[in-house]
Amino acid sequence: MAQAKEEHVAKLLRQGLELYGTGEIPRAFMLWNEALELDPGNEEALDYIRDADRRSLPRADRGDAPSASIVWDARRLVQGENEEAALELLVSAPNSVTLECESMVELLRAKIFRKYKNALGDLDKIPRVKEDAADLEGRNLPPSAGFLLSMVDGLTSLSDLVTVSGMDRFEALRSLHRMSEAGILELGT
């Protein structure tokens, strides 16, 4: 492992510990998970996470088997660069309420959000419905996408759409990103 990376991982682990000490547990988990991503299988990180999870969680379901294996699967998906699938898996799993799960969900959302933002580019861009997206109704879109589409008027920017929709920012951006990927929306200025 390159030295810079090693140092970065060490730093993440240390910062995580500091946060843990001050009671900011979910954020501590985020950093440790980030460290795990950089260095999969890092014993120290795994140890912290396992330990902290056990100690800080007064819930009945802590450390139960399904949850642990889901996290494992999710992490594998992340390694395969399939973050969206990992997120889907985590949020749809029953009993996925361990802190480890929660923090991984947060981390993934932050990462994926950044990905959407990068893919969409400048959020001041103005989306329009593509002319050749005529057979729109044949597609399988959720009502929230229909709602966003109804506000696309060639004047309102992506960031205004997100604001005015009142939707969760992550959900709104995901929906817009998917529609632009699917060739329903085009982005202009």
Place this chain on the structure above:
Amino acid sequence: MSRVIGIDLGTTNSCVSVVENGQSTVIPNSGGYKTTPSMFGISQDGRRLVGHLAKRQAITNARNTAFAAKRLIGRRFDDPEVQKTIELSPYEIVRGPNDDPRIKIGGKTFTCPEIAGIVLREMKRVAEEYLSETVHEAVITVPAYFNDTQRQCTKDAGKIAGLEVLRIINEPTAAALSYGMNREGDEKIAVYDLGGGTFDISILEMSEGVIEVLATSGNTFLGGEDFDRRIVQHLIKWFEETEGMDLRGDTMALQRLKDASEKAKCDLSMRDVVEINLPFIASDSEGPRHLNYELTRESLENLVHDVVEGTLKSVEQCCVDAGIQAQDIDQVVLVGGQTRMPLVQKRVAEYFGKRPHKGVNPDEVVGLGAAVQAAALLDSDNDMLLLDVTPLSLGIGTYGGHFARLIERNTTVPVSKGHIFTTTRDNQSAVKIRVLQGESDMAAESDLLGEFVLSGIRPAPKGEPEIEVSFDIDANGIVSVSARDLATGKEQSITVSSTGTLSDTEIDEIIQAHDIYEVELKG
């Protein structure tokens, strides 16, 4: 010299105009819209939204979107109109320290002049963008029935927006002005104004440039939105019958239904049939559902027929109040966006037995008239095009709970009048002057505009001291009252603005707060 703009500050929409090259024109905003929703909201992520953006979240974020503040402005919290608004509003209305209703959105409490001020500031900005110069002065319109406090609050709103309000004029008067009705002979004019949220009917009498409001009537809870609601309900029912799904609890669907219904309604003023397409309005295990419906003008007319007939009942009442018959009316003027609907035009024409004046854009005529008045104010030869009159009688409360009228309603303004009053007890050293407005003989049934005490009256048997009370109403309809003890020359006075409205300090504080929170001023 910078220009003076005219602003129609509506319940639902506002409109700004200016006179250019002798021609009054409406100023469009950057999105091309000529009217701007009088709405202010705070989004989930804390952004301040004005106008069209605020309207977009009006249903999905209803608790944090203020609209129709005009129904509340200048009223007491206990006013039945305020209570009814509270009942019907999704946002929170709380009692303010001056016993005024205040609007609570996004965790913050706003006074009504403040909300109106935010809308006015947006109109000012639209005008400045268009004119490429800063604007400092404006003429603003209000309903003919607005009392002194409501007018004063509207002026305060202007101040909050950074505008000096040169004149407050009545909406029907402005409408008459924009139709160039100021130079004609003696006539009786009916102004039928059906806007988004309110219906006003006014009967005016014009003679030699003086315009008198003979009577006003209407319904502050009836307007174009009732038409939209009828369509929404119809679509929900139809969707339920054909798809077996209930959209009533789904705010996203409701927002779309409302927007689409209003659009369909407007399109049906030009066409006989429209398609309403709402793809992906709902979904279930079988996949997405679309709402595709064809609405004809005829079916719309059936849906709203009774609403239109309801307005004619108010028209009838107004004629009775004015002491005239429908056929005595010389001119009928249509105002308000909803009068673009052919059914409305037809029924009004039938009622009066004559074709109404209608501009292309009835929702713009009030603003246009305000600009005509604004331009006239700059022209020293033509200081006043039309003289307005006091909408309600003014006077003071006297012994025994009576209301002594000093200025009768429909007196041309500006005006000043005085009357001598005296004491009711021996050696009475002070009198309390309670300024009232209204048409009842009982003080308790009249609006209290303000009160003050004149003290230091020389001891004397009751009935002996002479206290002169004089009323002054300026061209804006703003009232000041003074009381003078003729024996001592001692005087006390007020500009009636103190009850339920904001003090100058409060206004300054609001202005400063808004400088910090520069409002989102987009589309």
